[in-house]
Amino acid sequence: MRQLAIISGKGGCGKTTLTAAFSSLSENTVLADCDVDASDLPLILKPQVLKTEDCLGLELASIDLKLCTGCGICRETCRFGAVLENFTINPYSCEGCAVCTVACPENAVSLMPRVSGQVISSITRFGPMAHAKLGTGEEASGKLVTMVRKRAVELADRYSCKLILIDGPPGTGCPVMAAITGTDLVLVLSEPTVSGLHDLKRAVELTSHFRIPTVACINRYDINEKKSLEIEAFCREAGISLLARLPYADITTEAMMEEKTVIEYAAHSRDTGAVEFANIVRNLWAEIEMRLSDSSKKEMYSKTLLDRKP
Amino acid sequence: MKIAIASGKGGTGKTTVAVNLALALEDVQLFDCDVEEPNCNLFLGFELEPVEEVTCLFPEINTDKCTLCGNCADFCRYNALAALPKKILLFPSLCHGCGGCSFVCPAGAVEEKSRSIGIIEKASSDASLKFFQGVLNIGEAMATLVIRSLLRHIDESKPAIIDSPPGTACPVLAVLGFADYCVLVTESTPFGFHDFLLALEAAKALKVPVGVVLNRDGLGDSRVEDFCRAEGIPILLRIPNDRMIARLYSEGIPFVKEMPEWKEKFEDMFETIKFETIKALAFKSTGVQ
Ligand code: SF4
Ligand code: SF4
Ligand code: SF4
Ligand code: SF4
Numbered sequence: 123m124r125q126l127a128i129i130s131g132k133g134g135c136g137k138t139t140l141t142a143a144f145s146s147l148s149e150n151t152v153l154a155d156c157d158v159d160a161s162d163l164p165l166i167l168k169p170q171v172l173k174t175e176d177c178l179g180l181e182l183a184s185i186d187l188k189l190c191t192g193c194g195i196c197r198e199t200c201r202f203g204a205v206l207e208n209f210t211i212n213p214y215s216c217e218g219c220a221v222c223t224v225a226c227p228e229n230a231v232s233l234m235p236r237v238s239g240q241v242i243s244s245i246t247r248f249g250p251m252a253h254a255k256l257g258t259g260e261e262a263s264g265k266l267v268t269m270v271r272k273r274a275v276e277l278a279d280r281y282s283c284k285l286i287l288i289d290g291p292p293g294t295g296c297p298v299m300a301a302i303t304g305t306d307l308v309l310v311l312s313e314p315t316v317s318g319l320h321d322l323k324r325a326v327e328l329t330s331h332f333r334i335p336t337v338a339c340i341n342r343y344d345i346n347e348k349k350s351l352e353i354e355a356f357c358r359e360a361g362i363s364l365l366a367r368l369p370y371a372d373i374t375t376e377a378m379m380e381e382k383t384v385i386e387y388a389a390h391s392r393d394t395g396a397v398e399f400a401n402i403v404r405n406l407w408a409e410i411e412m413r414l415s416d417s418s419k420k421e422m423y424s425k426t427l428l429d430r431k432p
Numbered sequence: 433m434k435i436a437i438a439s440g441k442g443g444t445g446k447t448t449v450a451v452n453l454a455l456a457l458e459d460v461q462l463f464d465c466d467v468e469e470p471n472c473n474l475f476l477g478f479e480l481e482p483v484e485e486v487t488c489l490f491p492e493i494n495t496d497k498c499t500l501c502g503n504c505a506d507f508c509r510y511n512a513l514a515a516l517p518k519k520i521l522l523f524p525s526l527c528h529g530c531g532g533c534s535f536v537c538p539a540g541a542v543e544e545k546s547r548s549i550g551i552i553e554k555a556s557s558d559a560s561l562k563f564f565q566g567v568l569n570i571g572e573a574m575a576t577l578v579i580r581s582l583l584r585h586i587d588e589s590k591p592a593i594i595d596s597p598p599g600t601a602c603p604v605l606a607v608l609g610f611a612d613y614c615v616l617v618t619e620s621t622p623f624g625f626h627d628f629l630l631a632l633e634a635a636k637a638l639k640v641p642v643g644v645v646l647n648r649d650g651l652g653d654s655r656v657e658d659f660c661r662a663e664g665i666p667i668l669l670r671i672p673n674d675r676m677i678a679r680l681y682s683e684g685i686p687f688v689k690e691m692p693e694w695k696e697k698f699e700d701m702f703e704t705i706k707f708e709t710i711k712a713l714a715f716k717s718t719g720v721q
Contacts, residue, residue, distance in 0.1 A: 131469075132443055159599045159601065160627045162623045165622045199531070201489075214602065214605045214637075217530065219509050219528060219532055220509055220530075221531060225535065256600070256601075258600055259602065292441070292443075293598075294468075294469075295468060315682040315684075317474055345675075345678050345679060375651050378621055378622055
């Protein structure tokens, strides 16, 4: 079983649009929506839910007001300002560190389990999918991402799928690391903006740290061709193949409005721009599939990345 | 008055709105609270100088006093301490600085030291705008600490515009909990609307009044507008889906600079926000609208 993760330094790059497009091109694939903060893939793929499971996060303090004498010791010891004046707990500030439970002379504080989100398995028209729903104010932890990936592997086993397609979370923090560790290939999506190159560099730093073969793709390259050239130059220097340059096109929104992937949308469109866009995505996917099946390349990529200073 | 600019997700134009609004007004302050990836200054290009180092406490074990009882490692909820047969080992990046280990140590062997996890910077005093940003060191997890320190630099006598972090987790809530008004930037597409609802839920949880900026207006449909009308949420501004604006953005140029007609629109938006905030405050204190 192979795993491909699609990431971008930031949100709004078109990551989900591309993942959805790939899902309609690939066969025998499980989808894993690891963008648990704002899970958008289900909006296009309309999953039918099979199973939901709670994910427990850090615990939450709770004060038994019948035992509490209002001495205020917990308020003084809590470093996160989570104990409010009326001796209730602000759930958004409490880090579940448990210091208040040992500080309270009356034993009035205890820790309660706290559900940080749900992991969901579903069936979509393009195959099984694992995704998540995060509770408001809960951290998009690596833990939830890891649970989604685990669920995806289970689904892949059950339905004998050969590939797991991971829609990664934005940023370069802990959730992204959880989304890319142990994958066979990472596709970094970039945009020709002042922050685009910066974000790409950070993403590549991360993948080379984990020694994962990396390829790149520029979205909306024609918004700023000069910046696109800078991105190309960076990829060349870093030894990363730039597999595609996608133009700025209305098809991405139009397809989204109809809750279709760009591939599905283009199949019924007479707009040449839309068809062209879909063809670029098709070629991109063909390139990726080739790389995923060619395991001998993996070694080579890791080496280039190792020698390179980020 | 403190105005948070937020959105359920990155890439919706939050920074664009924050920067352009700040540049269109006189005598305001701008705070970039997206401490993991502060982007505002890419558009402002100010010379920045450090003003404060943000620190977090972490334990240091005095091996002379430590009896290796293991209490501290047992207590730590974040697995930042491990009790080895001959030594207590600390993993600094996992430590939240809660102080629990020093509290439970019977031998008084835990001393707390501080380590830097980020920095607060400000634009040099001759800059045209009062601008501050917080930067979290790579690999650190305590974004909220940096945000809290940053917000302490707000001068209460002037309006403050706060560029919030993306998402709906703790860092955003730290900003929203502090704000008098929240501007949600969104676009009227299925993704945009979905992420908008998540952000709205967060703002509601903290009881902050909300207004909407429709970005890339013209794209998509009217679902956000219909929703806002039904819920009585004001639409403060529409930024059209304009290639010129997209291009200026890609170059890192705030579009009010090149398209002066927008200055007035942002000023109007600010007037609406002021009005809405006063209304919300009156509602809070009297219970009637
Ligand atoms: S568990 Fe920790 S963060 Fe939560 S209230 Fe107690 S001391 Fe504060
Ligand atoms: S320390 Fe215990 S008794 Fe004192 S105020 Fe807190 S909960 Fe109440
Ligand atoms: S300060 Fe808190 S988080 Fe850090 S090691 Fe001690 S108990 Fe663990
Ligand atoms: S609690 Fe104190 S004495 Fe016990 S192992 Fe930890 S540092 Fe050592």
